[in-house]
Amino acid sequence: MPDIQVDVRYDGDSDEIAIIEAKGFIDTTTAPELEKKLEEQLALNKYKIIVNLQNIDYVSSAGWGVFVSEIREIRENSGDLVLVNMSPDVYDVYELMEFSSILKSYDSVDEAVAGFTGKEFRKEEPKPAPKPAVTQKPAQLEEARTSATPEEKAPVQADRPGKSSTQAASDVFTYARNDLGRKIIQVIIDNPYFDVKEIAKALRLPQYGDQKVSGGAVKKELKAMGLTDKQQRFELALKGRG
Secondary structure, eight states: OOSEEEEEEEESTTSOEEEEEEEEEESTTTHHHHHHHHHHHHHTTOOEEEEEEEEEEEEOHHHHHHHHHTHHHHHHTTOEEEEEOOOHHHHHHHHHTTGGGTSEEESSHHHHHHHHHOOOOOOOOOOOOOOOOOOSOHHHHHHHHHHSOHHHHSOOOSSSTTOOHHHHHHHGGGGOSSHHHHHHHHHHHHOTTOOHHHHHHHTTSGGGTOOOOOHHHHHHHHHHTTOOSHHHHHHHHHHHTO
16 A cells, blocks of 8 residues: 555635645655546646645655646646645755746645635734733823823833843844854844745845755754744844834
Protein backbone atom coordinates (compact mmCIF):
# COMPACT_ATOMS: atom_id res chain seq x y z
CA MET A 1 0.00 0.00 0.00
CA PRO A 2 1.48 3.38 -1.01
CA ASP A 3 2.58 5.75 1.77
CA ILE A 4 0.26 8.46 0.56
CA GLN A 5 -3.42 9.23 0.87
CA VAL A 6 -5.06 11.43 -1.74
CA ASP A 7 -8.61 12.77 -1.51
CA VAL A 8 -10.48 15.27 -3.66
CA ARG A 9 -13.19 17.76 -2.77
CA TYR A 10 -14.69 20.65 -4.70
CA ASP A 11 -15.34 24.35 -4.15
CA GLY A 12 -16.61 27.33 -6.10
CA ASP A 13 -20.11 28.34 -7.18
CA SER A 14 -20.31 25.41 -9.61
CA ASP A 15 -17.78 23.09 -7.94
CA GLU A 16 -15.36 24.13 -10.66
CA ILE A 17 -12.37 24.12 -8.30
CA ALA A 18 -10.84 20.74 -7.44
CA ILE A 19 -8.98 20.62 -4.13
CA ILE A 20 -6.58 17.69 -3.92
CA GLU A 21 -5.75 16.84 -0.30
CA ALA A 22 -2.59 14.74 0.07
CA LYS A 23 -1.18 13.12 3.18
CA GLY A 24 2.18 11.36 3.61
CA PHE A 25 5.14 11.95 1.32
CA ILE A 26 5.60 12.18 -2.44
CA ASP A 27 8.46 10.26 -4.06
CA THR A 28 8.93 7.86 -6.99
CA THR A 29 6.70 5.22 -5.35
CA THR A 30 3.83 7.48 -4.36
CA ALA A 31 3.88 10.08 -7.16
CA PRO A 32 1.85 7.83 -9.54
CA GLU A 33 -1.06 7.83 -7.07
CA LEU A 34 -1.07 11.64 -6.99
CA GLU A 35 -0.72 11.77 -10.79
CA LYS A 36 -3.70 9.43 -11.16
CA LYS A 37 -5.92 11.74 -9.08
CA LEU A 38 -4.75 14.76 -11.03
CA GLU A 39 -5.48 13.10 -14.39
CA GLU A 40 -8.95 12.12 -13.14
CA GLN A 41 -9.72 15.79 -12.54
CA LEU A 42 -8.53 16.78 -15.99
CA ALA A 43 -10.73 14.05 -17.48
CA LEU A 44 -13.65 15.69 -15.65
CA ASN A 45 -12.66 19.04 -17.21
CA LYS A 46 -11.58 20.41 -13.85
CA TYR A 47 -8.81 22.83 -14.71
CA LYS A 48 -8.78 24.95 -11.56
CA ILE A 49 -6.79 22.80 -9.18
CA ILE A 50 -5.52 23.41 -5.65
CA VAL A 51 -3.06 20.93 -4.16
CA ASN A 52 -3.08 21.11 -0.37
CA LEU A 53 0.34 20.02 0.96
CA GLN A 54 -0.40 20.70 4.62
CA ASN A 55 0.11 17.03 5.55
CA ILE A 56 2.99 16.36 3.17
CA ASP A 57 6.42 16.12 4.80
CA TYR A 58 8.52 15.56 1.70
CA VAL A 59 8.31 16.08 -2.07
CA SER A 60 10.93 14.48 -4.33
CA SER A 61 11.76 15.49 -7.91
CA ALA A 62 9.18 12.93 -9.07
CA GLY A 63 6.50 14.76 -7.09
CA TRP A 64 7.43 18.15 -8.48
CA GLY A 65 7.42 16.55 -11.94
CA VAL A 66 3.75 15.57 -11.50
CA PHE A 67 2.77 19.20 -10.87
CA VAL A 68 4.80 20.62 -13.73
CA SER A 69 3.99 17.95 -16.35
CA GLU A 70 0.31 18.87 -16.56
CA ILE A 71 0.60 22.63 -16.21
CA ARG A 72 0.59 23.37 -19.96
CA GLU A 73 -2.66 21.49 -20.62
CA ILE A 74 -4.24 23.09 -17.56
CA ARG A 75 -3.37 26.63 -18.59
CA GLU A 76 -4.36 26.02 -22.19
CA ASN A 77 -7.84 25.39 -20.80
CA SER A 78 -7.90 28.69 -18.88
CA GLY A 79 -7.06 27.03 -15.58
CA ASP A 80 -4.15 26.76 -13.20
CA LEU A 81 -2.61 24.47 -10.61
CA VAL A 82 -1.54 26.09 -7.34
CA LEU A 83 0.04 24.78 -4.15
CA VAL A 84 -0.99 25.68 -0.60
CA ASN A 85 0.13 25.08 2.98
CA MET A 86 3.69 24.01 2.24
CA SER A 87 5.81 23.11 5.26
CA PRO A 88 9.04 25.12 5.68
CA ASP A 89 11.15 22.21 4.35
CA VAL A 90 8.96 21.72 1.27
CA TYR A 91 8.82 25.48 0.70
CA ASP A 92 12.62 25.71 0.83
CA VAL A 93 12.91 23.17 -2.01
CA TYR A 94 10.14 25.00 -3.90
CA GLU A 95 12.25 28.18 -3.75
CA LEU A 96 15.62 26.51 -4.26
CA MET A 97 14.49 24.72 -7.43
CA GLU A 98 12.78 27.95 -8.57
CA PHE A 99 9.39 26.28 -8.97
CA SER A 100 7.98 29.58 -7.72
CA SER A 101 8.50 30.90 -11.26
CA ILE A 102 6.22 28.13 -12.58
CA LEU A 103 3.70 27.36 -9.85
CA LYS A 104 1.85 29.82 -7.65
CA SER A 105 1.61 29.18 -3.93
CA TYR A 106 -0.73 30.39 -1.20
CA ASP A 107 -0.78 30.20 2.58
CA SER A 108 -4.24 28.66 2.77
CA VAL A 109 -6.93 26.92 0.74
CA ASP A 110 -9.33 29.84 1.28
CA GLU A 111 -6.79 32.27 -0.15
CA ALA A 112 -6.25 30.05 -3.20
CA VAL A 113 -10.00 29.69 -3.76
CA ALA A 114 -10.32 33.49 -3.63
CA GLY A 115 -7.54 33.68 -6.23
CA PHE A 116 -9.61 31.55 -8.61
CA THR A 117 -13.00 33.14 -7.93
CA GLY A 118 -11.81 36.72 -7.76
CA LYS A 119 -13.56 37.21 -4.44
CA GLU A 120 -11.87 39.36 -1.83
CA PHE A 121 -9.85 37.47 0.76
CA ARG A 122 -8.92 39.07 4.05
CA LYS A 123 -6.36 37.62 6.38
CA GLU A 124 -7.25 37.63 10.04
CA GLU A 125 -5.31 40.33 11.82
CA PRO A 126 -4.49 40.36 15.54
CA LYS A 127 -7.05 42.24 17.57
CA PRO A 128 -5.67 45.35 19.27
CA ALA A 129 -5.21 45.09 23.01
CA PRO A 130 -8.21 46.46 24.91
CA LYS A 131 -7.86 49.95 26.32
CA PRO A 132 -7.49 50.11 30.11
CA ALA A 133 -10.76 50.79 31.89
CA VAL A 134 -11.29 54.32 33.20
CA THR A 135 -12.06 54.12 36.89
CA GLN A 136 -12.88 57.81 37.29
CA LYS A 137 -15.80 59.66 35.77
CA PRO A 138 -15.04 62.53 33.35
CA ALA A 139 -16.04 65.12 35.97
CA GLN A 140 -13.69 63.56 38.50
CA LEU A 141 -10.87 63.53 35.96
CA GLU A 142 -11.40 67.21 35.16
CA GLU A 143 -11.43 68.07 38.86
CA ALA A 144 -8.20 66.16 39.43
CA ARG A 145 -6.60 67.88 36.45
CA THR A 146 -7.49 71.43 37.47
CA SER A 147 -6.43 70.90 41.09
CA ALA A 148 -3.08 69.32 40.21
CA THR A 149 0.18 71.13 40.84
CA PRO A 150 2.40 72.08 37.84
CA GLU A 151 4.62 69.10 38.62
CA GLU A 152 1.64 66.75 38.65
CA LYS A 153 0.42 68.15 35.34
CA ALA A 154 3.70 67.24 33.62
CA PRO A 155 3.26 64.42 31.09
CA VAL A 156 4.17 60.96 32.31
CA GLN A 157 7.09 59.40 30.44
CA ALA A 158 6.32 56.24 28.48
CA ASP A 159 8.18 52.98 29.19
CA ARG A 160 10.35 52.53 32.28
CA PRO A 161 11.61 55.48 34.37
CA GLY A 162 14.60 57.31 32.93
CA LYS A 163 14.17 55.69 29.53
CA SER A 164 13.49 57.61 26.32
CA SER A 165 11.23 56.26 23.55
CA THR A 166 14.29 55.96 21.30
CA GLN A 167 15.99 53.75 23.85
CA ALA A 168 12.82 51.68 24.22
CA ALA A 169 12.62 51.20 20.45
CA SER A 170 16.25 50.08 20.28
CA ASP A 171 15.64 47.53 23.03
CA VAL A 172 13.51 45.36 20.74
CA PHE A 173 16.64 44.49 18.77
CA THR A 174 18.03 42.70 21.83
CA TYR A 175 15.76 39.82 20.81
CA ALA A 176 18.03 39.26 17.81
CA ARG A 177 20.97 36.88 18.04
CA ASN A 178 22.53 37.94 14.70
CA ASP A 179 22.28 40.40 11.82
CA LEU A 180 19.47 38.44 10.13
CA GLY A 181 17.42 38.63 13.32
CA ARG A 182 17.85 42.41 13.49
CA LYS A 183 16.72 42.79 9.89
CA ILE A 184 13.71 40.55 10.51
CA ILE A 185 12.76 42.69 13.52
CA GLN A 186 12.99 45.85 11.39
CA VAL A 187 10.64 44.26 8.82
CA ILE A 188 8.22 43.39 11.65
CA ILE A 189 8.31 46.95 13.01
CA ASP A 190 7.51 48.35 9.57
CA ASN A 191 5.01 45.61 8.65
CA PRO A 192 3.46 44.10 11.81
CA TYR A 193 0.97 41.91 9.94
CA PHE A 194 3.44 40.17 7.60
CA ASP A 195 3.53 36.36 7.67
CA VAL A 196 6.70 34.26 7.31
CA LYS A 197 6.74 34.27 3.52
CA GLU A 198 6.05 38.01 3.33
CA ILE A 199 8.93 38.69 5.74
CA ALA A 200 11.24 36.54 3.57
CA LYS A 201 10.19 38.51 0.47
CA ALA A 202 10.70 41.84 2.23
CA LEU A 203 14.28 40.90 3.17
CA ARG A 204 15.08 40.94 -0.54
CA LEU A 205 14.33 44.66 -0.71
CA PRO A 206 17.29 47.09 -0.55
CA GLN A 207 16.12 48.72 2.68
CA TYR A 208 16.31 45.35 4.47
CA GLY A 209 19.65 44.18 3.15
CA ASP A 210 18.77 42.94 -0.35
CA GLN A 211 19.39 39.30 0.61
CA LYS A 212 17.69 36.08 -0.45
CA VAL A 213 16.48 34.24 2.64
CA SER A 214 14.24 31.17 2.61
CA GLY A 215 10.98 30.95 4.50
CA GLY A 216 12.46 28.14 6.54
CA ALA A 217 15.39 30.29 7.65
CA VAL A 218 13.04 33.12 8.63
CA LYS A 219 10.83 30.74 10.60
CA LYS A 220 13.88 29.31 12.40
CA GLU A 221 15.05 32.80 13.37
CA LEU A 222 11.56 33.80 14.55
CA LYS A 223 11.43 30.68 16.71
CA ALA A 224 14.82 31.49 18.25
CA MET A 225 13.55 34.99 19.11
CA GLY A 226 10.22 33.73 20.46
CA LEU A 227 8.29 35.53 17.69
CA THR A 228 6.53 32.71 15.84
CA ASP A 229 3.11 33.99 16.87
CA LYS A 230 1.60 36.93 14.95
CA GLN A 231 0.34 38.55 18.14
CA GLN A 232 3.86 38.49 19.58
CA ARG A 233 5.20 40.18 16.45
CA PHE A 234 2.44 42.79 16.60
CA GLU A 235 3.28 43.63 20.20
CA LEU A 236 6.98 43.81 19.32
CA ALA A 237 6.18 46.27 16.51
CA LEU A 238 4.30 48.49 18.97
CA LYS A 239 7.34 48.53 21.28
CA GLY A 240 9.67 49.18 18.36
CA ARG A 241 7.69 52.22 17.30
CA GLY A 242 8.20 53.70 20.75
